[in-house]
Amino acid sequence: MLKIESIIAGYSSVPVLDGVSVHVGTGEFVSVVGPNGAGKSTLFKTISGVVKPMSGSITFEGTNLLSVPAAKRPHLGIAHVPEGRQVFPSLSVFENLEMGSFTPAGQAQWKNNIEQIYTLFPVLKERSDQLAGTLSGGEQQMLAIGRGLASSPKLLMLDEPSMGLAPAIADFIFDKLIEIRQQTKLTILLVEQRVAEALESADHGYVLEAGRVVLEGNNATLRADDRVRAAYLGM
Numbered sequence: 001m002l003k004i005e006s007i008i009a010g011y012s013s014v015p016v017l018d019g020v021s022v023h024v025g026t027g028e029f030v031s032v033v034g035p036n037g038a039g040k041s042t043l044f045k046t047i048s049g050v051v052k053p054m055s056g057s058i059t060f061e062g063t064n065l066l067s068v069p070a071a072k073r074p075h076l077g078i079a080h081v082p083e084g085r086q087v088f089p090s091l092s093v094f095e096n097l098e099m100g101s102f103t104p105a106g107q108a109q110w111k112n113n114i115e116q117i118y119t120l121f122p123v124l125k126e127r128s129d130q131l132a133g134t135l136s137g138g139e140q141q142m143l144a145i146g147r148g149l150a151s152s153p154k155l156l157m158l159d160e161p162s163m164g165l166a167p168a169i170a171d172f173i174f175d176k177l178i179e180i181r182q183q184t185k186l187t188i189l190l191v192e193q194r195v196a197e198a199l200e201s202a203d204h205g206y207v208l209e210a211g212r213v214v215l216e217g218n219n220a221t222l223r224a225d226d227r228v229r230a231a232y233l234g235m
């Protein structure tokens, strides 16, 4: 579905990603893990079009994504749930979800989608009239994920959904991602610093360090890798 090949990208002329290749198959759950500053968010910004790469290619279902303006990429079926949630604080929960349904597919499937989002996250239904800025961090993350789902994506990209959340709430979010994947067959690309949970949830993983993919493999292979165990799993 998504093929990222040899991407060099960064800010001004300083590269952050140094030849990154990542492949995501239809229906797969792929995690990209790595330390602070490795370039995980920059990778997502390059996919969604906020950062323009200096070289390399990205195709989505065979379309050259780099020739599609950033504002049009969600219409192809790509939803980016950004780091730090970025909900609209002075809009209600319902209005935030409505804002997410701006794509043609999101508009056409709004009724089904809102039902599905409220079933996944009942607290959003209970608080649908409440201003998003008054929600807890975990609830705001649920809202950010719900807003992504409201666009009826084929690919859901999540940038550190566990950031700043208590471990129990982060675990709840990871469980929900697994549930979303099972129920909707959505393709999921996750970047995370919580390596154990991210690899456990995914089929396939990439380890990104200082702008380079240093390891990749299926979930079990990566979790058994001595370097991953020593550097990220505290074993």
Ligand SMILES: Nc1ncnc2c1ncn2[C@@H]1O[C@H](COP(=O)(O)OP(=O)(O)OP(=O)(O)O)[C@@H](O)[C@H]1O
Pocket: 011, 016, 034, 035, 036, 037, 038, 039, 040, 041, 042, 043, 083, 193
């Ligand atoms: N807008 C920007 N302008 C200049 N440099 C930036 C900008 N955004 C990020 N960087 C730099 O790019 C590098 C990679 O940042 P990035 O946010 O992609 O890493 P990350 O792996 O997502 O880490 P984190 O978990 O801390 O967000 C860092 O050195 C960061 O300081």
